[in-house]
Amino acid sequence: MKSLVLENIGDSRRAACFTFLLIAPNILGAINLPTVWGFKIHFFQLAVFLAAFTFGPLGGLFSGLAGSVYTAFLLQNPFIPAGNAILGFSAGWMAARGIHPVSAAALAFLVQLPWLVSTDYFFMGLSPDYISALAVSLALSNLAWGTAAWSLTGSVRRMIST
Numbered sequence: 001m002k003s004l005v006l007e008n009i010g011d012s013r014r015a016a017c018f019t020f021l022l023i024a025p026n027i028l029g030a031i032n033l034p035t036v037w038g039f040k041i042h043f044f045q046l047a048v049f050l051a052a053f054t055f056g057p058l059g060g061l062f063s064g065l066a067g068s069v070y071t072a073f074l075l076q077n078p079f080i081p082a083g084n085a086i087l088g089f090s091a092g093w094m095a096a097r098g099i100h101p102v103s104a105a106a107l108a109f110l111v112q113l114p115w116l117v118s119t120d121y122f123f124m125g126l127s128p129d130y131i132s133a134l135a136v137s138l139a140l141s142n143l144a145w146g147t148a149a150w151s152l153t154g155s156v157r158r159m160i161s162t
Helices: 012-028 045-055 057-066 069-075 080-096 101-123 128-161
Strands: 032-034 040-042
Touching: 012 045, 012 057, 012 069, 012 128, 040 128, 045 057, 045 080, 045 101, 045 128, 057 080, 069 080, 080 101, 101 128
Parallel strands: none
Antiparallel strands: 032 040
């Protein structure tokens, strides 16, 4: 069983990659593309899942936490970083225990969802209709970016290990 320590952080190439995956969600979080179906595709999850699958649960946690600062500030929602930390940690934890990374991304969203719903409804005062649309948008984005992160993880691991 893998530990919860950050995996694969040891040399400058690994540290640079990890630092990039801490910063990237802030940049990707600024991109939300509307779809014809009425929801938006979010991009930040790619870096969070890539950190989780490459560096383990704490890599996902720190990427979700640090990578959500801009979005939390922009939306004036201080609960976003903790929710994304839950998402990243959960995905990394499940993947480290042998759950397929795409399934880990989907299940991690189910772990995050109670936090998202309760904080957005009770503390942020968002409507149930808005939260439902957001949940659908995030679920689909998580599946897409979980799949992309899974396909990129092997390449990233090879890049940082050579």
